[in-house]
Amino acid sequence: MSRPPSYGAPITLDEAARVMAAAQAEARRNDWPMAIAIVGSGGHLVMLHALDDVQHASITVAQAKAATAVNFRRPSKLFEDAVRDGGLGLRLLGMDNLLPLDGGLPLYRDGKVAGAIGVSGMQSTQDAQVAATGATLMPV
Template sequence: MTVNKVILTLDDAKKMAAGAESEAMRNEWPVVIAIVDDGGHLLYLQRLDYAQYGSINVAIEKARAAIAFRRPTKIWEDNIAEGQLRYLNLPGTLPIEGGLPIIVNNQFVGAIGVSGVRSFQDAQIAQAGIDALLS
């Protein structure tokens, strides 16, 4: 069986970042947007004006966690909120919503992480980035 591997290109990352930025700007949310490839390597980083610099590493780690485990980071946030504290020390996770895996043609090609506002707002921006790529 031959599988054609789909890769996330720089152009793809720029398209996603533009979609995410548009959503952030529409809501006046100063955030950092990080996009990683399927190995968790940083492909694109964008820090909007007035975004706190502490959000740079958080956005990157949200993206890395989302691709490493192939699931949204909200899953760990929900688990901890339910009292499942063992997820606090699970290596490679970040229990804060805002990291989403990117799936193209049923393949995990990377992830997007956003940080700077409330976690559900970060996730809203990240989803807008994915939607821009898939539209």
């Protein structure tokens, strides 16, 4: 893995609100009951919205995906892929500070990690679609 961008100042509430609005609109457009979490560069929760009728578990899973993305400064899908490939990749299942599920993406400002978004509620590819809609507002 190449070295990821450094941590920068945490995402502001206004920035988070724009990312959230985009992601939430994408979820609603598809009528997907989801939880969407946004954390700052230090890993602290900045914003969470749980859409109506979301399953309870997704509220914590969304946060865990965002935490994975910011704590490792990488999309959580990298870890999902590694587990899927088996062999050495299975060791990731032994890590309790990592959730190997697609749907967690870093958010960037000026080339540095400002935070991350995590989405949960549907298939992980659908979760990822919603996360990506938000993350395009703060690209690397």
